[in-house]
Amino acid sequence: MELNLLENYCIETTQAEPDLLLELIEKTYSDMGFPNKLSGKTIGRTLKLLASLVQPKKALEIGMFTGYSALSIAEGMPDNGQLTCCETNPRAIEFAQSFFDRSPHGHKIIPIFGPALDTIAKLEGNYDFVFIDADKRNYLNYYESVVPLVRPGGLIVIDNSVWQGRVLQPEENSDHAVVAMNQRILEDERVENVHLNIRDGLNLVLKK
Numbered sequence: 001m002e003l004n005l006l007e008n009y010c011i012e013t014t015q016a017e018p019d020l021l022l023e024l025i026e027k028t029y030s031d032m033g034f035p036n037k038l039s040g041k042t043i044g045r046t047l048k049l050l051a052s053l054v055q056p057k058k059a060l061e062i063g064m065f066t067g068y069s070a071l072s073i074a075e076g077m078p079d080n081g082q083l084t085c086c087e088t089n090p091r092a093i094e095f096a097q098s099f100f101d102r103s104p105h106g107h108k109i110i111p112i113f114g115p116a117l118d119t120i121a122k123l124e125g126n127y128d129f130v131f132i133d134a135d136k137r138n139y140l141n142y143y144e145s146v147v148p149l150v151r152p153g154g155l156i157v158i159d160n161s162v163w164q165g166r167v168l169q170p171e172e173n174s175d176h177a178v179v180a181m182n183q184r185i186l187e188d189e190r191v192e193n194v195h196l197n198i199r200d201g202l203n204l205v206l207k208k
């Protein structure tokens, strides 16, 4: 049986995201360039479920785009949780904020404009949950910069960790950065991980 038939079956038998997120997807596709940057239902519902388990009070997202994954994470966070989101595209921030303003979870989200590495350098530790989903050529840098900020028992979730299969035959800088990050995680004694082949790869990393 073809893998994408099974993938579709799993997507169909995963409970739907809230209507506001469906509207956000539709508007991202009609109003924004490169709408396929959206992580989508499988990753979004996984983030919501993981956040519900971890109950993060302090969370960080690297690469917010139009706010789909941020709202998914926030949905699983306690009411007094804070999710700091790094984003370099002001139009995406404006778009996302218009949806945060309409969500019962939007007050938990703090978008920060600017390159993520600059923002992260100003943060102080004890993060419970981190989602990495921005420019791939910085993946190793993002991983190295967030591990010291995460508390023991905290979770780092990394999207696009198989990078459309390019990890098997890396050519460009971004391909090499994703491979280097996955290898670093494998050898990193500060963490334990499981690397899942769902959608475009999801590397789940638990800080010891």
Ligand SMILES: C[S@@+](CC[C@H](N)C(=O)[O-])C[C@H]1O[C@@H](n2cnc3c(N)ncnc32)[C@H](O)[C@@H]1O
Binding pocket: 037, 038, 039, 040, 062, 063, 064, 065, 066, 067, 068, 069, 070, 086, 087, 088, 089, 092, 114, 115, 116, 117, 133, 134, 135
């Ligand atoms: C794949 S999209 C994020 C998708 C989002 N997490 C979601 O699931 O809907 C990556 C985002 O990272 C942003 N980005 C790229 N380079 C960045 C950087 N150096 N710092 C912060 N954000 C960056 C892009 O503008 C883009 O909106």
